[in-house]
Amino acid sequence: MDGIILQGIGSFYQVESGQEVYTCRAQKKLWKVAAPLPGDLVQFTPGTGEEDGWIEAICPRRNALIRPAVANVDVLALVVAPVPEPDLLLVERLLLYAARADIPPVLIVNKEDLDASLADRIREEFTGSSLKVYSVSATENIGIDVLREAFAGRLICFAGQSAVGKSSLLNALCGLSLETGGLSRKTDRGRHTTRRAELISAAGMRIIDTPGFSLLEAMEMDPQEMPDYYPEYVSLADQCRFQPCMHDREPGCAVRSAVEAGTLGRVRYERYRNLLQEVRDTWKERYR
Numbered sequence: 001m002d003g004i005i006l007q008g009i010g011s012f013y014q015v016e017s018g019q020e021v022y023t024c025r026a027q028k029k030l031w032k033v034a035a036p037l038p039g040d041l042v043q044f045t046p047g048t049g050e051e052d053g054w055i056e057a058i059c060p061r062r063n064a065l066i067r068p069a070v071a072n073v074d075v076l077a078l079v080v081a082p083v084p085e086p087d088l089l090l091v092e093r094l095l096l097y098a099a100r101a102d103i104p105p106v107l108i109v110n111k112e113d114l115d116a117s118l119a120d121r122i123r124e125e126f127t128g129s130s131l132k133v134y135s136v137s138a139t140e141n142i143g144i145d146v147l148r149e150a151f152a153g154r155l156i157c158f159a160g161q162s163a164v165g166k167s168s169l170l171n172a173l174c175g176l177s178l179e180t181g182g183l184s185r186k187t188d189r190g191r192h193t194t195r196r197a198e199l200i201s202a203a204g205m206r207i208i209d210t211p212g213f214s215l216l217e218a219m220e221m222d223p224q225e226m227p228d229y230y231p232e233y234v235s236l237a238d239q240c241r242f243q244p245c246m247h248d249r250e251p252g253c254a255v256r257s258a259v260e261a262g263t264l265g266r267v268r269y270e271r272y273r274n275l276l277q278e279v280r281d282t283w284k285e286r287y288r
């Protein structure tokens with residue numbers, strides 16, 4: 001039978017097919033290629049009561065991410081909020097991962113009720129980029145209809161720090177009551193309420209809720225690729241004096257001129273340069 005993996009729990013996987021959810025194990029030969037992920041389309045034989053069901057094959061993936069570990073998503077929805085303190089460098093890294101995996105991203109600024117200015121601040125940082133920024137509140141039901149419309153019929157993956165409200169958004173969107181958690185009083189960080197990535201189909205939407213995280217390992221990639229993952233830089237690149245241009249310190253760089261002129265966001269550009277430096281350092285370390 002054909003199905004889609006909803007989640008993995010230890011060595012068991014929940015596979016949805018039609019209206020049913022089956023519990024299956026994965027054959028070792030699959031593991032050798034890649035661990036099965038939520039969003040994977042699979043062929044499986046359901047269990048019989050006494051015997052476990054088995055996943056026999058994973059269909060070729062359209063795309064996959066390492067963090068969060070998911071496959072075949074249509075949109076990566078990055079969630080931030082005024083509390084916990086937003087980590088926009090984390091957002092920038094996730095955008096880079098998404099671009100590299102060829103997954104279109106959107107940004108959801110949740111908890112609008114606590115600070116309505118955060119979304120505008122972020123929009124300004126992304127001046128000149130086509131990143132869609134939604135301003136919403138999961139608990140006050142602000143902007144949820146707009147999201148529902150944008151998400152209909154697509155597989156959405158939520159990602160972001162713990163306690164920004166990913167599960168709360170899912171609840172608001174689909175009328176569910178997944179567990180949500182507050183902030184730890186000691187650290188002002190999230191409590192990591194969601195423990196594993198889970199694909200949920202409800203109310204005509206398919207959303208993967210994922211556990212919050214705050215760190216990403218340094219990206220291992222050829223620094224030359226970096227400018228390709230910033231769409232608004234790609235469209236200016238042929239106007240740069242040097243070809244190819246890394247938009248770093250090269251004289252006559254059209255991207256830097258646009259930042260100086262205010263048509264591209266300065267804060268994002270600064271994060272780009274910092275990430276570029278990091279990618280270069282990691283690459284050098286590896287090929288020393």
Ligand SMILES: Nc1nc2c(ncn2[C@@H]2O[C@H](COP(=O)(O)OP(=O)(O)OP(=O)(O)O)[C@@H](O)[C@H]2O)c(=O)[nH]1
Nearest residue numbers: 137138139163165166167168180181192193194212
């Ligand atoms: N004021 C306000 N609080 C919200 C909003 N949305 C969520 N919260 C609160 O934020 C806290 C964290 O929400 P969760 O939905 O558990 O956050 P999460 O991103 O799923 O967190 P992890 O599962 O730990 O990654 C809870 O106390 C929610 O009630 C909002 O729009 N406004």
Ligand SMILES: [Mg+2]
Nearest residue numbers: 166167193194
């Ligand atoms: Mg959660």
Ligand SMILES: [Zn+2]
Nearest residue numbers: 240245247253
């Ligand atoms: Zn340039």
